[in-house]
Amino acid sequence: MNLLIEAASRSLEKAYNPYSGLSVGCALKTSSGKIYDGVNIENSVFGLTMCAERVAVFKAVSEGNVDIEQIALVASTGKPVYPCGACRQVLFEFNPNTKIHLSNGKTLVLMEILPFAFSRDALS
Template sequence: MNKHDLVQKAAEAMQKAYVPYSNFSVGAAVMTSSGHIYTGCNIENAAYPVTCCAERVAIFKAISEGFTDFKQLAVIANTERPVPPCGSCRQVMSEFFAPETEILLANGNKDVTALKMEELLPYSFEANDMSHET
């Protein structure tokens, strides 16, 4: 599967977004190392803090099916520039993605920017940071 195919899967997921408050639809597609594809869309709630982003929906769907080894993620929205994930999504991604995992950022024109996880969130908070040893 090439990067445009994964972006297309994300664009299809974007059509299912539940966004009655912001009208800002986002779609995501994550590919596991074994080639399985999981998609997600953003799902809003009147209580904004419980809203869930497309990237996390896709990742959590994959994890709930037993996949925790990821190869690539694509995210798309109808934005001027290729849409970047929010900070919460970046932190979740850093928990499950290797530093070299490719992240494809896209917009409605299908402009694509490819970054590695380590470029998207350098110096991320990790499990090792919770060590009580000094």
Template sequence: MINKELVEAALKIREQAYVPYSKFQVGAALLTKSGKVYTGCNIENAAYPVTCCAERVAIFKAISEGETEFQELAVAADSARPVPPCGSCRQVMSEFFPKTMNIHLTNLKNETKTFTMEELLPFSFETHDMPENG
């Protein structure tokens, strides 16, 4: 079931995006197991590689406040289809989200699709894939 309040929070925060280059505003809202919602918007930079996506902003804000257990994420943008997270965001999400966590993707046409983390990034690289450090 779609968490409409979380989707609304993602739509609202996207208005704060700093996107002078792409003009592509993205918002994200992350619900923690404690019930708190952390939001993020994309923040661009003239040096594109240091740009940070909305999803990672929300995740990093939550982690920096001591939250490590997450329940749901919503991502919103003015896209042709419900906005898919980029590969970098999917990898960060896979580090912190349970495989069964719901991720709601939406656009400004009220089209929403919900995926689990595992559906978004099957066979992801995980910590147990690295050799143990002696």
């Protein structure tokens, strides 16, 4: 967990946040042990802003790593931040049991904070 929190903290300086001023860093670990980081990337069209979690997930998936085991989140405010609803759904696609490590030392399981996720079962 500490390794992921440290990786997420290091990524904060790369955040692009000219509108909110809030930097968010994420680090995720796949079952292969590889770590991917991500930062929030804002846009003047706010709906096009991308969260740190999705940036990290998309980096991992684009390299063929889809078995996400855990993530860590850190914000420039020093307060713990939780994944937004969109990020929770994206994480669910790859592992509903993803562990989420917060900067205050708390660890959650994705299914605890997204109990009624939309899944591929709904498509059949």
